[in-house]
Amino acid sequence: MYEYFRGVVAVLHPDRVILEVGNIGYSISTSATSAMACKVGETVTFFTSLIVREDSMTLVGFSTEDELKVFRLLTTVSGIGAKVAIGALSGIHYLELTRMIILGDADGLMKAPGVGKKTAQRIVLELRDKFSKTLSALPEADGFSMPKNVGVVSDAIEAMIALGYRKSDVEKIISRIDSRDLTVEDVIRQALGLMAVL
Incomplete structure (x- = not known):
């Protein structure tokens, strides 16, 4: 119903922003991440979702x-x-x-x-x-970086855990590998190579 609101931040709380749009203040529940991205008095855009319950309506929104x-x-x-x-x-x-x-x-x-x-x-x-x-x-x-080729990455991680390696060590090593266009076997081979030189 409401895709986004663009207006001036009137009041700012850690979990809520009151956005003034056309002389109307909209209370938007949000995360600390989105709230911290705002300053009172600045014009911002919040992408929103209206949560409708039997006894209430809540506007939830985020800065991205x-x-x-x-x-x-x-x-x-x-x-x-x-x-x-x-x-x-x-x-x-x-x-x-x-x-x-x-x-x-x-x-x-x-x-x-x-x-x-x-x-x-x-x-x-x-x-x-x-x-x-x-x-x-x-x-x-x-x-924060997203894993590349996520299907291959997750399969490689699971395979190495099954081989007895610690999950935290495996994730750390595999995050250093550019897995685009690689097979699961390629990722495992490179990961084992990196572990060997640590």
Whole structure:
């Protein structure tokens, strides 16, 4: 219904922005990441989603379309509503959150507020394939980099874990490999080569 709002930041909270558009103040629930990107008095654009419940309507929005896309996918997971999804995006930058899901890092997801072990495992189970297909083209920003050729990368990681290597070591090594146009076997071979010289 409302794709985006462009207006002046009137009031700023860690989890909410009041945006003045045409002399009307719209309260937009948001993540800490998007809130911190704003300053009172500046003109900004928030990409939004209207959450309609039986007893309430909540406007949720973010400073980028990509973060909104991640939010919408998170809320498709059973048991995760807007509040938990926003909390997760406030605790972990959306690019890093996406990387964790694609790599199956349930332990990393548990660092997000409101995300316990079962919820983290459910997020990985229900969203890993969706994120790999729809979000692998997200841009790199502020030190967060998306894995290249995510299907090959995840298969290579799983294979090396099965060989007895620690997941954290494998992810660190494979993140250094440009896996575009490589097969799973190629990635594993290069990873083993890098480990041999450490």
